[in-house]
Amino acid sequence: MVDSSHTAFAIKEISKNSQFQQVSQNQIFRNYEYNLDFDDKVLGFIRWIFKNNAEFRHSCLRWVAVLSQLLPDECLPLKRTITFSDGSKALNLSSPIILAAGANKNAKSISAYSNLGFGGITVGTATRNFRSGNPHRPRVGLDEFNRLIYNSMGLNNDGISSVAERVKKQIEKSHNRGMAVGISVAETPTVTDEASRLQDILETFTIGYGVADYIEVNVSCPNTGEERLDLDTKFMKSVFEGIDNFRKTESQRKSVYAKLSPDLTEKQLCSILDLLAPLGVNGVILGNTYPSEHLFYDLPILNAKGTSGGISGRPLYENTFRKTIFAKKHFPSLSVVACGGIDHGLKVRDLLNEGADFVQAYSVSAFRWNAIKKMNREFFGAV
Numbered sequence: 012m013v014d015s016s017h018t019a020f021a022i023k024e025i026s027k028n029s030q031f032q033q034v035s036q037n038q039i040f041r042n043y044e045y046n047l048d049f050d051d052k053v054l055g056f057i058r059w060i061f062k063n064n065a066e067f068r069h070s071c072l073r074w075v076a077v078l079s080q081l082l083p084d085e086c087l088p089l090k091r092t093i094t095f096s097d098g099s100k101a102l103n104l105s106s107p108i109i110l111a112a113g114a115n116k117n118a119k120s121i122s123a124y125s126n127l128g129f130g131g132i133t134v135g136t137a138t139r140n141f142r143s144g145n146p147h148r149p150r151v152g153l154d155e156f157n158r159l160i161y162n163s164m165g166l167n168n169d170g171i172s173s174v175a176e177r178v179k180k181q182i183e184k185s186h187n188r189g190m191a192v193g194i195s196v197a198e199t200p201t202v203t204d205e206a207s208r209l210q211d212i213l214e215t216f217t218i219g220y221g222v223a224d225y226i227e228v229n230v231s232c233p234n235t236g237e238e239r240l241d242l243d244t245k246f247m248k249s250v251f252e253g254i255d256n257f258r259k260t261e262s263q264r265k266s267v268y269a270k271l272s273p274d275l276t277e278k279q280l281c282s283i284l285d286l287l288a289p290l291g292v293n294g295v296i297l298g299n300t301y302p303s304e305h306l307f308y309d310l311p312i313l314n315a316k317g318t319s320g321g322i323s324g325r326p327l328y329e330n331t332f333r334k335t336i337f338a339k340k341h342f343p344s345l346s347v348v349a350c351g352g353i354d355h356g357l358k359v360r361d362l363l364n365e366g367a368d369f370v371q372a373y374s375v376s377a378f379r380w381n382a383i384k385k386m387n388r389e390f391f392g393a394v
């Protein structure tokens with residue numbers, strides 16, 4: 012079991028980073044609390060039963076989605092259409108809450124997630140070929156007290172061809188159920204020479220682009236043991252130039268998002284956005300799981316820096332909120348998607364009011380039973 016007092020250092024690190032935007036000090040920040048209902052307590056009991064098998068517990072979300080198809084749909088009028096000034100295909104969402112990447116890595120049972128209340132789903136992250144991810148166990152764990160998940164999965168997935176094939180088969184049904192489907196792609200961490208790296212990520216992108224509604228390029232995975240792409244701006248520029256050139260040859264333009272790390276400083280975030288905007292990138296996901304060199308959890312050390320993965324969930328929210336405001340203020344034409352610690356419908360409302368086009372969530376589904384439906388209701392009641 013994890014002693015949650017050990018998280019204090021990592022959480023302090025996140026909140027220090029959250030203060031970086033002087034510009035947003037006047038914005039009202041509220042970390043809304045939710046009541047623990049009876050069903051949330053039952054979920055807590057289920058978490059306790061599977062406490063030694065965290066990866067299995069994570070895979071259960073898919074089965075909950077499949078079984079929830081037996082229940083009647085809840086149709087709240089929360090539809091959103093996201094349009095893009097460059098003519099990229101619009102995204103039609105039945106709710107502003109989308110399932111974040113990592114929860115359904117292999118694109119299985121996609122349309123079932125609409126029954127959980129999601130207005131869309133990002134599957135993946137997919138790499139060029141199958142990867143088993145990091146070899147150690149456990150690779151994922153949960154801190155009850157702080158309502159966070161820590162992980163060092165290391166991009167395990169079936170490979171882009173299998174993922175794209177499954178998306179192709181299910182996308183029409185997903186659209187009929189009000190969901191947009193995106194694929195998250197990343198470079199293969201073990202490829203090292205520059206030309207092969209570029210070829211690897213561009214091939215992965217191209218296969219995903221052929222079938223998905225939008226593509227997320229994951230440039231910020233903190234737990235493969237490799238340097239993150241968002242810290243290697245020269246190579247990142249080549250990747251997005253390649254993507255831009257490819258998109259110009261396609262008859263149908265689709266939106267492309269870059270998923271950035273939540274630990275970027277103001278200066279880093281600005282220089283990345285300055286680089287991405289002229290290359291036709293439509294938007295950014297802010298952000299990924301929070302990499303920390305100060306995690307004290309029971310994950311093995313992964314790389315030379317001693318980083319042991321990242322954390323997700325409630326402690327990320329203030330950082331998400333302030334970064335969303337910052338990005339929107341400095342780059343108003345970018346589509347901003349808030350992600351990190353979003354666990355209440357009023358947070359969704361606040362983020363959309365601050366200019367986010369939609370939000371992504373994942374960890375909350377481990378802590379609130381029927382989380383997204385509850386958040387949709389809280390959001391609906393507030394607008």
Ligand SMILES: Cc1cc2nc3c(=O)[nH]c(=O)nc-3n(C[C@H](O)[C@H](O)[C@H](O)COP(=O)(O)O)c2cc1C
Pocket residue numbers: 069111112113114116135136151160161162164166195229270298299300322323324325327350351352353371372373374375
């Ligand atoms: C177990 C786990 C696996 C994840 N895998 C991925 C992934 O493959 N690709 C990715 O872009 N993000 C991945 N993430 C990050 C989430 O998509 C999300 O950015 C992060 O968890 C913050 O959102 P949350 O606080 O709502 O969970 C993962 C997160 C967790 C907890």
